[in-house]
Amino acid sequence: MTSVSPLAPLADQDWPEALADLRTGFAGRLNIYRTMAHHPDLLRAWSGLRDHIVHHTALGPVRAEVVILRTGFRLGSEYEWQQHIERARAAGLSDSRIATTMGPKAAMNDEDRLLTDAVDELFDTKRLAPATRQALLAAYGKAALLDLMATVGFYSTLGFILNSFETPLDEDIADRLAAHPFDP
Known part of the structure; x- marks a missing residue:
């Protein structure tokens, strides 16, 4: 028997209004961020660090x-x-x-x-x-x-x-x- 995740990736129709501006960007493209969208404040705070880590890393x-x-x-x-x-x-x-x-x-x-x-x-x-x-x-x-x-x-x-x-x-x-x- 497979368990159902309490935090499955959110579908477009369930996307939080507080994150409307992120749905068509990075957050709406990947299931990990659709999962994080269950906590809009966290995902919004996460976006700045993500931008640095993904696009501007000194590595x-x-x-x-x-x-x-x-x-x-x-x-x-x-x-x-x-x-x-x-x-x-x-x-x-x-x-x-x-x-x-x-x-x-x-x-x-x-x-x-x-x-x-x-x-x-x-x-x-x-x-x-x-x-x-x-x-x-x-x-x-x-x-x-x-x-x-x-x-x-x-x-x-x-x-x-x-x-x-x-x-x-x-x-x-x-x-x-x-x-x-x-x-x-």
Whole structure:
């Protein structure tokens, strides 16, 4: 017997009036945000951080996708993983490089290993080791270091929501993945 999520993605007819301006933008396009729309104040507050993390991160699109993929993998979030196969491809990552973000680390290039080590440390020890912190600072600078940590936190929150409410993958993403399967 399948349970029905108490926070299933909202359909257009159920969309909160307080978020009318967000329905035709990012929030209306993805099931995760249609789920978050159950709490209009949270989704509205979330939108500014989302804009920074998605569009203005000092990590750049490729490094950000490596961090997001590893975070999705660590969370066991199928939605996040599948959705970011699409985004990683768009950022220029090959399927084989995307696959390495799951490990083993010996298969990763040095940059991806540093980024995934940072994600793993945040999950495992709730902090960055001094050596990892120094390596990230030297390679990318202060803003990127903070953006990495914010990205892990941001996508962890999304993963908690996705996993808790069994949010389904968006049909358009599922269709594109079916047409162009992930082939590491």
